[in-house]
Amino acid sequence: MTAHPRLSLNQATIKYATLAEALDVAVAAGYRSLGAWREPVAEVGLERAVELVAASGLRISSLCRAGFFTAQPGAARIAALDDNRRAIDETAALAAAGAPGSAAVLVLVAGGLPAGDRDVVGARGRATDAIAELAPHAKEQGVTLAIEPMHPIFAADRGVVSTLGQALDIAEDIAPEIGVVVDTYHVWWDPELPAQIARAGASGRIASYQVCDWMTPLSADSLLSRGYMGDGHVDFGAVTRLVEDAGYTGDIEVEIFRQEIWDAPYAEVAARVVSAFDAVVAPALG
């Protein structure tokens, strides 16, 4: 089997696979790249994960995910920052083990409002401060910190950074090497999308482009309301052309959280991702 050369299978799309299984499935389905997650890496330990990645011959397109640093100053915040430093080191090791063209990109999700806290502005400030604090260690390790703006549906309980424009404001405030993630699920609705993708491209900050569709009616667990590209409401041609025109040439991850997809055989999912990508994303690529 063959897959588009820029297509990367984000491991969350086959959530229940081990790292070894995910790599095997991706290779068998013709992928050249995998978007890794920390939990399956932790299951086998970083050393073994590095061996598995190196043996697979696949590129690593990113590591998901760190962040969750909106806690008030104190023990929880210190623990979050320590965990983020470990994630930076994992990103560097996995990208070094991956095939040439791997990207040492760590996806950062800000985290939601702490329990009982309604100050979203303050939470955003603490997330910004945390990224600034992590930036020197990331730079030293050659890792790009990539801020992922999350759909406003998640602003309260998962990610207080809500738009690409806001992610770029934060990145620009911190350092030239801080990146952003463009994920169609999170940003497709944004009236500012063309301007903000162009802005991200102009400063070389698009560190990852992730695709999946926005499905309605929403799943009862709205976190899982994603779908294969073409099954929902997103105009992948339009968004992909914006990302292309902004100069992004890296891997494109397919990251789908959906219970039916998680329950399907991994190989079937990997094949379906290839065909959905070919049908609605690839035609917009240069």
Next chain:
Amino acid sequence: MTAHPRLSLNQATIKYATLAEALDVAVAAGYRSLGAWREPVAEVGLERAVELVAASGLRISSLCRAGFFTAQPGAARIAALDDNRRAIDETAALAAAGAPGSAAVLVLVAGGLPAGDRDVVGARGRATDAIAELAPHAKEQGVTLAIEPMHPIFAADRGVVSTLGQALDIAEDIAPEIGVVVDTYHVWWDPELPAQIARAGASGRIASYQVCDWMTPLSADSLLSRGYMGDGHVDFGAVTRLVEDAGYTGDIEVEIFRQEIWDAPYAEVAARVVSAFDAVVAPALG
């Protein structure tokens, strides 16, 4: 019983009440204002609705809702525009029947993407054109068309106008008298909120301020994931101060879609709204 003098009971909060019941409940609970909905008005007919409103002694703070004009040109679009013209006439009649200080404000929800249509930019353009087409009739009737930006969770299936900034762009493109709705549920997450509320105030476009809380976890039907002010994540002090500082002096509607609240006795709900408003909204009012 007494309620804050600027508090208005949006009838959707007691969804199953008839217009007569809603007016009675509001009067008994000490409200001076009601936010009306078209369906209960249609149930009794406009003429009878006007009599009921006049007899109640309450102000009418707005009529919800018209819009839904993203259909492609053709019969559906013509029907939508005709329906919107009727809604404008209803708004004028109900506001005239209400007590002094009533607001002839018609709340407009853009509508979602037509089935199978993924062009959100095109749908937004058609919504804008529709409002422009309705503007002269509204002006003639003394009715303010108030564009309600909807939370991006609804961009696909309910409202393609997603931010206050976008609603203001549309309003400013059309005419000085086009207004906007600031609804905490829809806008609380927006990083641009302070700037956009100030902008809306500077051009006198805040036609309605509606409050209710954003609750997590989201209800299985996410449309119903609202709650009493203070029960969720919204910082009502911060948002209300922004609206006050922007110069808005009108009624403040409480509009809550939530099954448990709809299932509770109307008088109990009306009383609970009064106390929630007093606790978290009123302290921020001048």
